[in-house]
Amino acid sequence: MDNIDKRKIVIGAAIVVGLFVLIFLGKWLIRKREATKEAARLEQVRKEKQKQAEAEARQTRLLFHQVCQYADSVGIDTSRYVNASKRGALETEETMRQLLLEARYGKKPSRLEFSGLQEAVDSAWADKVKTLRSTQPLISLTTFRPYTQLVGHYNRLRKKGRNNPTVADSLRLIRQTLNFYRYVNRFDPDRFVMVNIPAGELNVFDRNGKRLLPMQVITGKPDRKTPCMTTYIRAIVAYPYWNVPQNIALEEILPHIKRDLAYLNNQNFQVLNDKGVEVDPEKVDWDEVSETNFPYRIRQASGCENSLGLLKFELVNPLAIYLHDTNSRDLFTLTKDRWRSHGCVRVQKPVELANLVLGAETFDDEFMNKCLIDQKPRSLPIAKPFPVFITYNVADVDAAGKLKFFKDVYGEAK
Incomplete structure (x- = not known):
């Protein structure tokens, strides 16, 4: 009788342990399955974010390229900016912002001996252009007739070839004047x-x-x-x-x-x-x-x-x-x-x-x-x-x- 009771106790204990093991394994398997699903979901989110970031980076590079093309067409030296597109997205965006502001407001002319007018540069405007993903706001700025006429002459001469020393010097002089007209935009008179x-x-x-x-x-x-x-x-x-x-x-x-x-x-x-x-x-x-x-x-x-x-x-x-x-x-x-x-x-x-x-x-x-x-x-x-x-x-x-x-x-x- 004692042996039978002991056997029953052992069997009962084994059953209880087995049940605990099964419950533990069940919970572990459920958690593992849920963890696997969550990992898969996070991986999917990561891939989607990466895909979105890559798409935005492509759009940024494309817009930056378009801005560079526009800036080049109005006599801005873009060689200082183009390498930014090979760097990180944030640096590309900041460089594009600087280029956009130069395209609108120019650089301070080197010959100025006195600046008596207060400048006003709308730095937030560049962010609006980036949001619109279009150079149209730049093009719409060119309403000052002498500027647009000078841009036309600049591009006409460029087609003759920059390697011609006479043409290259003429282009350089036109670029200086184009920069002056852009600089006037800082005062919006x-x-x-x-x-x-x-x-x-x-x-x-x-x-x-x-x-x-x-x-x-x-x-x-x-x-x-x-x-x-x-x-x-x-x-x-x-x-x-x-x-x-x-x-x-x-x-x-x-x-x-x-x-x-x-x-x-x-x-x-x-x-x-x-x-x-x-x-x-x-x-x-x-x-x-x-x-x-x-x-x-x-x-x-x-x-x-x-x-x-x-x-x-x-x-x-x-x-x-x-x-x-x-x-x-x-x-x-x-x-x-x-x-x-x-x-x-x-x-x-x-x-x-x-x-x-x-x-x-x-x-x-x-x-x-x-x-x-x-x-x-x-x-x-x-x-x-x-x-x-x-x-x-x-x-x-x-x-x-x-x-x-x-x-x-x-x-x-x-």
């Missing part, structure tokens, strides 16, 4: 004045590139270069004084005074002390005055004989550069030498320009001929700052869209 030094021209453009008031200008001599800048007209002065820059007073006027004191009166020059009070030149010991000992300032009285003429356009800058009328208006008809000033810009149509900037017919046609005497300077403020770009574009288009190359008068088109 409704209207702006553009002075092109090599062309000896001033144009007022609207945002579509329409020429509102073309005219000739006279800019600085090669040894008195007019600096390139971005700035704005803050006021127009009628019957201005000419406060002679100190270097001109010392180098040019002082020798005349020492030779003949009457030179001051003949040129309507006044001598002012350091407090701005006029000094009687007869009471100055000019023999004691020198370039290193000159406690005075020279000012030319207002009037028709003033070197600035009857209108001065005050530009914000620390270089004492401005636009102005001239008392030698016949120079615009008697000579083609447009580079003979001390650095400021003489304009051919001061009355028309003043009225356009002021937005009202403030000066009539007779203003320039009245030549009133004993007039004090009268400042007319500008309701809204009027942007001015003084640039150095050797290549550009004329009013008819014809490609023009101008003389490199300062030898800077390198």
Whole structure:
């Protein structure tokens, strides 16, 4: 009996153990099957994500390639960007973002000596282009007519072959001007004045590139270069004084005074002390005055004989550069030498320009001929700052869209 009971106990225990084993194995098999399914599901998700990432990478590379093609067609050196497509997707996207911003806003021109306009770059715009997966937003930006015309000439010349040294140099000059027009987009002006030094021209453009008031200008001599800048007209002065820059007073006027004191009166020059009070030149010991000992300032009285003429356009800058009328208006008809000033810009149509900037017919046609005497300077403020770009574009288009190359008068088109 004892043996039978023991056997029963052993058998029962074996059955219980077997049941536990079966339950354990069952649960293990279920977990394993579920784990296998989950692993398969995760692997499928991974493959789908990888497939999606590869598709997005292909789309990014394709869009990047299209952006490069567009940038190349508008004169941007894409060699700095193309290697990015062989790198990671994130680096490709960041490089494409930089290229997109250059295609819209250009690079800061190297010749700028003063930047007086506040730039505004919409960096989020590049992300919108990437989201749309299209270069159409880039193409829609090219509404500025001189720019589109210049792009057309650029691609026409490219077909002639870049290996031709003459063509290659022409393309280089056009690229510089195309970059300038893109740079203007940083300021989004409704209207702006553009002075092109090599062309000896001033144009007022609207945002579509329409020429509102073309005219000739006279800019600085090669040894008195007019600096390139971005700035704005803050006021127009009628019957201005000419406060002679100190270097001109010392180098040019002082020798005349020492030779003949009457030179001051003949040129309507006044001598002012350091407090701005006029000094009687007869009471100055000019023999004691020198370039290193000159406690005075020279000012030319207002009037028709003033070197600035009857209108001065005050530009914000620390270089004492401005636009102005001239008392030698016949120079615009008697000579083609447009580079003979001390650095400021003489304009051919001061009355028309003043009225356009002021937005009202403030000066009539007779203003320039009245030549009133004993007039004090009268400042007319500008309701809204009027942007001015003084640039150095050797290549550009004329009013008819014809490609023009101008003389490199300062030898800077390198």
